[in-house]
Amino acid sequence: MKREFVCIVCPRGCQLTIDDDLNVTGNTCMRGKDYAISEVTHPTRIITSSIKVSNREDTLVSVKTDKPVPKEKIFEVMEIINRASVKAPTVIGDIALHDVLGLGVNVVITKEIK
Numbered sequence: 001m002k003r004e005f006v007c008i009v010c011p012r013g014c015q016l017t018i019d020d021d022l023n024v025t026g027n028t029c030m031r032g033k034d035y036a037i038s039e040v041t042h043p044t045r046i047i048t049s050s051i052k053v054s055n056r057e058d059t060l061v062s063v064k065t066d067k068p069v070p071k072e073k074i075f076e077v078m079e080i081i082n083r084a085s086v087k088a089p090t091v092i093g094d095i096a097l098h099d100v101l102g103l104g105v106n107v108v109i110t111k112e113i114k
């Protein structure tokens with residue numbers, strides 16, 4: 001059986017096809033081949049979300065994981081992000097949550113709040 005999906009590694013968005021033997025077509029570069037193989041063998045995603053700012057009323061700050069999270073752990077990581085809060089001021093790149101679920105993944109701030 002063949003699977004088709006769009007490569008999300010870069011904005012070019014190549015249409016990839018992969019078969020049961022992990023032969024990949026449609027990729028313009030090797031990153032697309034690696035992505036297709038990992039997508040069917042061990043799918044992961046970067047999570048983007050937002051975290052409450054505890055010392056600013058009705059304020060959220062945007063965050064993202066600094067590494068891809070295994071798809072089966074995304075829900076648990078989102079629950080932790082939803083319960084968390086940070087204090088302003090925030091600086092882009094600051095770590096809001098360290099080593100979430102022991103996955104070696106940090107949640108980092110992506111917006112400055114003065």
Ligand code: SF4
Pocket residue numbers: 007008009010011012013014026027028029030031032033
């Ligand atoms: S296959 Fe390569 S060029 Fe095509 S979208 Fe993926 S990373 Fe970009």
